[in-house]
Amino acid sequence: MTITKPAFIDINQVSVVYDSKKGPVTAIEQIDKQINQGDFICVLGPSGCGKSTLLKVIAGFIQPTKGTCQMEDKLITQPSWERGVVFQDSTLYPWMSVQENIEYGLKMRQVNPTMIKERTESILEQVGLLHVKDAHTFELSGGMQQRVAVARTLVNKPKMILMDEPFGALDALTRLNMQGLTRDLWQEEKTTVFLITHDIDEAMTLGNRVWVMSKNPGKIEKEYQLDYTYQALTDERHRVSVDDKYLTIKNEILDIIGA
Ligand SMILES: Nc1ncnc2c1ncn2[C@@H]1O[C@H](COP(=O)(O)OP(=O)(O)OP(=O)(O)O)[C@@H](O)[C@H]1O
Ligand SMILES: [Mg+2]
Structure with missing residues (x-):
């Protein structure tokens, strides 16, 4: 069989x-x-x-x-x-920083804080946004905002x-x-x-x-x-x-x- x-x-x-x-x-x-x-x-x-x-x-x-x-x-x-989804105009949370946007899903899932920090830093590095992690998303260019949207999905390791x-x-x-x-x-x-x-x-x-x-x-x-x-x-x-x-x-x- x-x-x-x-x-x-x-x-x-x-x-x-x-x-x-x-x-x-x-x-x-x-x-x-x-x-x-x-x-x-x-x-x-x-x-x-x-x-x-x-x-x-x-x-x-x-x-x-x-x-x-x-x-x-x-x-x-x-x-x-x-199954993470990224749309053309994925809306980011304007009142949160780049880093907070990316961490949000993990926090909601109550992932352990050390793991959240590690994963967020690593994904910020991969998408080349570590230097703007504390910026608000509206301060970023369209391409950078889209990178945040991709990072926000990938950080969950879908x-x-x-x-x-x-x-x-x-x-x-x-x-x-x-x-x-x-x-x-x-x-x-x-x-x-x-x-x-x-x-x-x-x-x-x-x-x-x-x-x-x-x-x-x-x-x-x-x-x-x-x-x-x-x-x-x-x-x-x-x-x-x-x-x-x-x-x-x-x-x-x-x-x-x-x-
Ligand atoms: N919620 C809905 N209610 C009724 N009809 C819908 C709904 N969503 C999509 N449709 C219809 O279903 C068909 C397929 O729509 P869909 O959005 O999947 O196409 P698409 O290939 O993604 O198009 P596009 O390239 O323009 O984004 C279209 O005729 C659309 O009008
Ligand atoms: Mg479509």
Whole structure:
């Protein structure tokens, strides 16, 4: 008899139908996918195809109308610190310092104060914010605020981090830096990442798996397994070499999402 290990995340025939004033809206239909521990999944697709809906199911913010979503064989029924979420405009607490924002979740969970101090310092160092730990968040640039949001999630040592267009509001250079930081943290922390983006290059250079969705109804049309992110990890300047295969895949994705 072979005993198969349960998938880290098992999305099993998941459909989500919302009630709206105009009647039921099928946001996603029969999505069936597994995520392995340590995967970096990037999700692309046209606006309204159900990307955020899928993220909310995995995060435990909403329940599927049909099907189930499980983490390590346990049904996901509510949000948990084990699955940290970062949004594009993650709101930080303006009355707290950078450090207090980051410590907040651990304090709520009554983690031991020495551990809180250690973890907070270490994550502040990793995201390059140790020098502004006592500043208020409104004194920081947009990129720095987003680093606080990422740090605030990672300090909990979640098993998985879910990001909904986390870098969409950042300028191109800051965005590149944040992509590099996220890739490095993924490797260092051996965490699992699920990241939604509209940027095909971002998806192709970060994810080891890229899911491309189509809409009406929202489905995963195609998956690509890529190694550009590993290239970037080993490249001295953290870049990937854009080869013919890269361009072919990029064009295929553009065709699927109808851009
Ligand atoms: N709470 C809700 N009530 C009713 N309909 C909703 C709700 N949330 C989302 N929808 C609808 O479900 C569909 C999918 O929405 P979703 O936000 O998941 O798309 P998305 O792919 O994240 O889009 P975008 O790229 O614009 O963020 C859309 O048609 C949207 O209008
Ligand atoms: Mg969305």
